[in-house]
Amino acid sequence: MPNKQAHEWSAEIEAVYLREGREIWALLYAQCSDSDRAYDALQEAFVRLQNQEVNSIRNIRAWVLTVAQNWLRDFARRQNHAARSADFLDNIVGQNSDPLDDLGHKERNCQVRQSLRQLRAEDREVLVLRYALGWSSKRMSIALNTSTSAIDMRLSRARKRLCEELVKVGIDHETV
């Protein structure tokens, strides 16, 4: 009987991961502007969820999001003392793409990431939900508990601020 409950619990966690994983990652990314770190926080939260008592959490999504955000804060505190990840080295071997294109692509991503970091978390949040997840304004208004017009306004202002930051780092319509 306990094994059955544990199996159901694992199945429910997996369903939540498939259902909410992208959205939670996007919200975490809006907080830290680091894809890998947001993904690590997401994984860490779900690992901790697996160790919780069966059916002890009422709202799994809220629990995972809170744990992941706390993990991000802890990581930010200790990042100056930790060694950097070398996972990117694993992807170098076997790639056939042009090194110059890769370099240009990485440089642009670095500039966009740098510009996003200059924005407020609220601006990053709507930009990530719109352009990373492709959400509509209606869906964002449901998730953020506000109106569609307010979402459109926030998006417009966030885009304008991002454009200003992109221009500062050298991205304009000629380089796009």
Next chain:
Amino acid sequence: MKPFDTSGMLENDDELESVLRDFFQSEMPPELLEIPEITDEEYQQRFMQLPQADLGASDVFKKNSHRHFKMSLLISSLCACLILGISFNRFFGPDNVPVVNDTINQLKPSEPAENDPVSPDTKYLESSESLAVVDHVGTTLDMPAPKNVHESIDLTLYNTEHGPIEQRTEISWTNITVQNPQTGTNMEMSMPELTIDFIPISKARLSLINDDGGNEQ
């Protein structure tokens, strides 16, 4: 060009959108990219099924705060009305006795006795012209001017063979304060005076009384 005017830098939203979509496409972990996306309707249904207590914690707090604010406002309004009512009753109420200046003994203004037969149409008259001397238990008391006079008048009309007659019953209570010079104590006194008059009245006056809603029998 303004320092931060970027309207001409990235020509339109499509260019910015392409930049951001490419960026987030490369940023998102491959595992998450493979997860199928649900529709807005499914998301809305799923969102409605989540525990509302967790989702709307801030809303509950706002509602409670608003409720507490309304409650405190109501209590404050009631307190203000109560204070105003008490103040009005104290300064303009029926218990307020006109202050009489007593320049001789510096006495406090007296209030009418509790058993005073004061009717609603009682008049308060001030009189400072009379002076009396009362023989009280063998001692002579100087009686200052009467404090005030309560006057009550009742009118009753009778139709008799000789025409209408008005019975005018007048009761007046005179409150006075006397001082015993030996003991130095003050004493309140109320002296009634009853006057009953029967006055034949003319028809013209009777019609006026009837128009005014006076007593009629």
